[in-house]
Amino acid sequence: MAVSLSKGGNVNLSKEAPGLNKIQVGLGWDARVTDGAAFDLDASCFLVKADGKVRSDADFCFYNNKNVADGAVVHMGDNQTGDAEGDDETVKVELSKVPADVDKVVFSVTIHEADTRNQNFGQVSKAYIRIVNEENGTEIARFDLSEDASIETAMIFGEIYRHGTDWKFKAVGQGFAGGLGPLASSFGVNV
Amino acid sequence: MQIRKGQRLPLAQLLPENLPDGSFQIQVGMTGLTTEVDFSCFGVDGDQKLADDRYMTFFNQPKTPCGSVSISLMNNRINGFYCTLSSLPASIDRLVITATIDGSETMSRVQSGFLRLVAADRPVAEFAFEGKDFHNEKALILGEFYRKDGAWRFCATGQGFDGGLPALVRHFGGEVADELPTDVAPARLSLEKKVAEAAPQLVDLAKKASISLEKKRLTDVVARVGLVLDASGSMTGQYRRGRVQEVVNRILPLAVHFDDDGELDVWAFSAKPLALPAATLSNYADYIDTVNGGWRKWRMLSYNNEPEVIKEVLAHYKDTAMPVFIIFISDGGVDQNAKIKKLLTEASAQLIFWQFVGIGGRNYGILEKLDTMSGRTVDNCGFFALDDLDSLSEQELYDRLLQELPSWFAEAKSKGIIN
Numbered sequence: 001m002a003v004s005l006s007k008g009g010n011v012n013l014s015k016e017a018p019g020l021n022k023i024q025v026g027l028g029w030d031a032r033v034t035d036g037a038a039f040d041l042d043a044s045c046f047l048v049k050a051d052g053k054v055r056s057d058a059d060f061c062f063y064n065n066k067n068v069a070d071g072a073v074v075h076m077g078d079n080q081t082g083d084a085e086g087d088d089e090t091v092k093v094e095l096s097k098v099p100a101d102v103d104k105v106v107f108s109v110t111i112h113e114a115d116t117r118n119q120n121f122g123q124v125s126k127a128y129i130r131i132v133n134e135e136n137g138t139e140i141a142r143f144d145l146s147e148d149a150s151i152e153t154a155m156i157f158g159e160i161y162r163h164g165t166d167w168k169f170k171a172v173g174q175g176f177a178g179g180l181g182p183l184a185s186s187f188g189v190n191v
Numbered sequence: 192m193q194i195r196k197g198q199r200l201p202l203a204q205l206l207p208e209n210l211p212d213g214s215f216q217i218q219v220g221m222t223g224l225t226t227e228v229d230f231s232c233f234g235v236d237g238d239q240k241l242a243d244d245r246y247m248t249f250f251n252q253p254k255t256p257c258g259s260v261s262i263s264l265m266n267n268r269i270n271g272f273y274c275t276l277s278s279l280p281a282s283i284d285r286l287v288i289t290a291t292i293d294g295s296e297t298m299s300r301v302q303s304g305f306l307r308l309v310a311a312d313r314p315v316a317e318f319a320f321e322g323k324d325f326h327n328e329k330a331l332i333l334g335e336f337y338r339k340d341g342a343w344r345f346c347a348t349g350q351g352f353d354g355g356l357p358a359l360v361r362h363f364g365g366e367v368a369d370e371l372p373t374d375v376a377p378a379r380l381s382l383e384k385k386v387a388e389a390a391p392q393l394v395d396l397a398k399k400a401s402i403s404l405e406k407k408r409l410t411d412v413v414a415r416v417g418l419v420l421d422a423s424g425s426m427t428g429q430y431r432r433g434r435v436q437e438v439v440n441r442i443l444p445l446a447v448h449f450d451d452d453g454e455l456d457v458w459a460f461s462a463k464p465l466a467l468p469a470a471t472l473s474n475y476a477d478y479i480d481t482v483n484g485g486w487r488k489w490r491m492l493s494y495n496n497e498p499e500v501i502k503e504v505l506a507h508y509k510d511t512a513m514p515v516f517i518i519f520i521s522d523g524g525v526d527q528n529a530k531i532k533k534l535l536t537e538a539s540a541q542l543i544f545w546q547f548v549g550i551g552g553r554n555y556g557i558l559e560k561l562d563t564m565s566g567r568t569v570d571n572c573g574f575f576a577l578d579d580l581d582s583l584s585e586q587e588l589y590d591r592l593l594q595e596l597p598s599w600f601a602e603a604k605s606k607g608i609i610n
Contacts, residue, residue: 032350034332034350034351034352034362035326035327035350035351035352035353035354035358035524036328036350037324050515116322119197120195120196120198121195121197121201122196122197122346122347122597123197123348123349123350124197141595145200146199147339147344150197150198150199150200150346151195151197151198
């Protein structure tokens with residue numbers, strides 16, 4: 001049974017799913033049915049050190065930088081309309097391959113051109129992000145963006161982080177003004 | 192509190208805690224449009240479909256069967272809905288508040304608009320929007336109340352459809368008849384609605400008129416409408432028995448439909464013509480008995496002089512930019528054939544269509560030959576005779592009245608009389 005996340009909660013992934021190594025972070029939403037510009041949601045993530053900054057710009061994983069840290073984190077590509085079954089975007093993480101100096105991986109979701117299109121998560125129907133155990137397809141955690149992040153346009157969904165030898169996941173659920181650029185800057189990425 | 196477009200909130204956060212029955216009011220309003228806005232509330236199921244038509248709450252269906260949603264009126268227009276969510280059947284998953292318009296305007300013309308929640312007569316939350324939030328939409332979903340995890344939530348949706356009401360209906364799983372022009376539904380709605388607001392006694396007639404207008408593809412036509420009433424001596428009985436008043440009742444819905452100002456221009460004539468004050472939805476009821484002191488004081492009831500009243504009507508509409516539809520009632524005894532023929536022939540390049548109706552008379556003279564009269568730019572006249580107003584059903588009467596109008600429009604357009 002997947003944990004429906006609420007802001008601030010955390011879960012020990014290694015205990016929830018013993019032996020967990022490969023996870024898949026899925027992002028999905030319904031294509032727009034009303035008239036107007038399509039909703040284009042982007043998933044991205046940041047591999048950061050204990051100080052909360054990336055080691056280098058290469059640790060910013062997004063649609064233009066899909067393979068990070070020798071395949072530890074792989075972005076599977078961008079769906080621009082939400083017009084498909086299942087997850088619309090996926091990022092895969094192989095925990096054992098995450099470099100030792102990377103303390104956590106932060107996942108974010110942004111709405112592409114949210115300002116010019118005057119869009120926010122609340123306008124998007126059924127937007128969610130979820131963590132799935134890639135080995136068996138089991139959903140471990142899910143977060144409903146449309147309901148809980150309604151007026152945000154960029155959102156730190158959550159982070160996986162080291163806890164001793166375990167990996168934990170924390171539901172951050174925090175909005176971020178300004179979109180993907182400023183968000184990346186806050187993690188020390190030069191954009 | 193102010194709610195932003197896209198914002199989703201638990202309703203419990205917006206409403207005060209101890210509302211009697213959990214009832215509250217949704218108020219809606221928009222400014223900046225010249226078109227009248229139609230507000231509706233769709234109660235849809237878990238698949239977002241309107242599975243039960245009775246859960247569309249709007250002017251012609253003012254409340255749901257359960258009474259949980261009902262319209263709220265101000266000056267006979269919908270200004271919102273009363274809502275008691277606790278008594279809604281479980282099958283209704285979501286209440287969707289919508290606004291639709293007809294015609295050429297779009298929602299980008301909205302100056303300001305709002306959806307407001309009012310509890311115990313106090314506004315508690317407002318979603319404000321404006322035209323720049325939109326482009327070519329003619330239908331908007333303003334806001335939605337929906338069930339989630341056992342509680343009601345509200346979303347300020349503010350999105351819509353360029354295709355107007357038909358697109359909205361399709362969105363909720365309804366069917367829109369293909370064979371009819373897409374603007375039929377709103378147009379009919381507005382005629383019935385206008386009449387329902389101001390003159391509920393005429394609703395039945397308005398419905399029948401609407402059906403004929405649809406059949407003749409006249410729903411989006413704009414025209415002025417005039418009524419010419421024979422008031423010669425032989426008509427006395429018809430006036431006394433209220434038959435002429437019935438004519439006014441039946442013609443008025445056409446004027447309300449065609450004419451922006453909803454006024455029916457009226458003339459009576461006998462030896463001389465008499466221009467009467469316009470008949471409207473507010474004065475129509477006892478029009479014949481009260482206007483200008485009532486028909487007995489019009490100084491009519493002499494012989495019938497059609498040419499003079501035709502001249503006066505022509506002069507009245509001399510400078511009109513809008514097509515004119517004249518319904519001319521006569522009880523016969525027409526004898527000034529040459530003059531009538533000359534006037535109508537000369538008038539055939541004008542923006543006026545003359546529908547002559549003979550009621551209960553004989554010897555309609557030239558009127559009976561109008562359809563075959565030569566020498567005109569377009570065929571600008573029609574005629575039919577009835578033994579009595581009731582010899583046709585109301586539906587048939589509208590069909591007959593509108594019979595020749597479409598071909599006149601087409602011909603007048605092709606000749607450049609109408610742009």
